[in-house]
Amino acid sequence: MTAMDADRGQLGGQKIRDVVFDEATVQKRVRQLADEITEAYTPEDRLLVLGLLKGSFIFMSDLVRHIQLPLHVDFLVVSSYGKGTVSSGDVRLLYDASSSFEGRAVLLVEDIVDSGLTLERLLPRLRARGPTSLEVCALLHKRVRKMEPEPKWVGFDAPNDFLVGYGLDYAEDFRHLPYIASL
Ligand code: IMP
């Protein structure tokens, strides 16, 4: 699909370069991830799906609708980027989940792993709250460097471009696109 085809009025003259993962491709992969997650847990795990806002909001809402298990949802807001496109490594918790993690399997849902610094800083803090397990499901992974541990679920390996759409933004624009594009 060309950038021209992608403009169904939603871009309103804003420019994207290429559609990297189109809507059907994203939807198919999200269903596969949901099936794998359904297989990996049982109702006794008391799954808590924890979305990292704002970037995960569309991915998370599609994902949980296909998970065939009882679950709760909660959210965290962290900020590490401001208006720039390069990670500062300074992860600030702007809004914390109110749910107790104790006795629950926590699945953290992230839009994209780039440097991995956001997860590296955040995961120890979440683990300290005593979940029975803590795993990560990331829609996109740029594989910029090796992480320890790697996310258990990854939707797509991503090119090392700046990506927008399906929740991902550039300076808050483009989050509402139903596909993933490069700028
Ligand atoms: P990391 O800390 O470098 O792994 O970056 C993680 C966060 O940076 C993600 O949750 C996104 O919010 C943001 N980010 C990284 N790469 C991109 C991108 O290509 N497009 C949009 N946001 C990105």
Ligand code: MG
């Ligand atoms: Mg983010």
